[in-house]
Amino acid sequence: MAIDKTSSPTWVKVVIIAVALSFVASVAGLAAIGSGGASRSSSSSNDAAATQSSIAAKHQPAIDALLAAQKAxxxxxxxxxxxxxxxxxxxxxxxxAGLADAAQPLWAVAISYYDQVLAKRPDDAQVLGDRAFAAYYSGAPDAAESLKRFIATNDPNLAQQIDAAKQYLSQIGASVPATQSSGTTSTP
Structure with a gap:
């Protein structure tokens, strides 16, 4: 069965191409890292920079494609x-990856986009949750309010995320963590 690709919106095509390019770039990056014979004597700051660069190479092409689609x-x-x-x-x-400082401005950007969505769709439970988690991880002053708003949706499809939000809300009184261990972030 053939799929008529001519009727796909331009932004979908751009995103698909960006994802494909991102995949190719990440494979090429892994090959370059593997062939470099990384030295164990390199400093942790070099390792952090390499990790940050690798993560950026993975995400930036899709972001660039979406920004182009948004411009259109x-x-x-x-x-x-x-x-x-x-x-x-x-x-x-x-x-x-332990790079919370590098993540801070990105959490803020995510929140700004989520705020734009919520201005038009104020009851979007998924976006409310993602915005709440972004506020929590960034240490935003409205993190507690955002978590409460998400919890109030009581969306049965997001029960696990709501449970996590309740735990985070209980922790906010003490402090908002700068970093979290792997696996505690609930991605969309």
């Missing part, structure tokens, strides 16, 4: 949502 359709709420998710995923991977 600035009011498309689905593109804006995907941009929020792309920055969220990028920040989450940096945070899980």
């Amino acid at each position: 359709k600035p009011e498309d709420i689905d593109i804006i949502t995907q941009l929020g998710h792309a920055y969220y995923d990028y920040a989450a991977e940096l945070t899980n």
Whole structure:
């Protein structure tokens, strides 16, 4: 069965191409790292920079494609949502790699895109949750309020994320963590 690709929106084509390029770039990056024979004597700052660079190479092509799609359709709420998710995923991977400082501006960008979505779709439970988690991980002053708003959705499809939000909300009184261990970030 053939698929008529001519009827696909341009932004979908751009995203697919960006994902394919991202995959090729990540494979090429891994090959370059593997052939370099990394020395064990390199400093941890070089390792952190290499990790950050590798993560950026993985996420930046998709973000660039989505930014181009948004430029073509600035009011498309689905593109804006995907941009929020792309920055969220990028920040989450940096945070899980122990690079919370590098993730901070990305959490803020994700929140700004999620705020744009919520201005038009204030009851979007998934976006409310992602925005709440981004606020929590970034240490935003409205993190507790965002978590409460997400919890109040009581969306049965997001029960695990709501449980995590309740745990995070209980921790906020003490402090908002700068980093989290791998696996605690709930990505969209």
